[in-house]
Amino acid sequence: MQPLESVTFEDVAVDFTQEEWALLDTSQRKLFRDVMLENISHLVFVGYQHCKLDVTFQLEQGEELWIEGRGFFQSHSPGRESAFKEELLATQHISKKDTSTIIPMTFHTPEDPCEYNDLGEDFSPSSTLTQHLLTHTEKTPNISKSHSDQSYLNPHKQIHTRGKSCECHLCGKAFSNCSSLRRHEMTHTGEKPYECHICGNAFIQSSDLRKHNLTHTGEKPYECHLCGKAFSQSSNLRQHERTHTGEQPYECQLCGKTFSKCSALRRHERTHTGEKPYECHLCGKAFSQCSALRRHEGTHNGEKIMNVFSKYSDLR
DNA sequence: TTTCTGTAGGGAAAAGCCCGGG
């Protein structure tokens, strides 16, 4: 499995026509800005400093983004935009033939979150819209497919709307009924009407809040009929049951090895890619697993203790 | 033999989201 997918800027940028843009209300335009700023911040975060282009300034300042005759994301400084494309192309060894429409870049998919150890935390494209946009990148070749291109857009829309009547105007996702759509739209607006009165955590759905409440009550209604172990969520029970059945539904595409859970497969895949996202801040040695790093750090603690002892003996 | 490292099995807790049925 290739953990990294190559996509174009158009893949992650939602390109509205003037008419579509006019239909958006203030909050939707604000959401659009937030999402695009987020996408750009991801690029800046992984090292593409030139992503701080005029478009970023436009987004940050809330300037009007749709410009008659130019559409979206047309830099006020063509020279800088060109420099940006040059850098990306140089970085990724892509032919310059297609530079008129393509800004190649590499994104991590939601299934493959980037882990930036220097911050000590996992990073993944977080917004729902961004995640949805990333679903469009699966096995996508480097071809330009602006959403304003109707020849692309029509069949593309049909993928989402087949047999469904209510479509999200922000991400294009379609639903069989409009209440599902309304609920889905909350994932864009951030609206979470169900709030836990104990911890204040809020959720989009009442059932999510109920599920959350079990973490406060300690209730575990799902019990394994083989060993009696109980779980708060049915999916956690199912995960556990695989330890009894031996079911291993997750298979490595490179070596065929199978695993009982998704995270174990992803961890295993790092042995193929050589990815070692966990780095010791004392000696710089990197590890593929967090626990291996922690274990290694213990060896430094041993060294520290020895240093204390040696200093103590020096003093005597 | 000991220590360290690579790798994998599995537990636990939690959250996001969708679907179907009442």
Place this chain on the structure above:
DNA sequence: TCCCGGGCTTTTCCCTACAGAA
């Protein structure tokens, strides 16, 4: 249409065991 329960998927963190290399 709304609510609810159920289900799927994913993430994060953790502990532990085993094998092999240094």
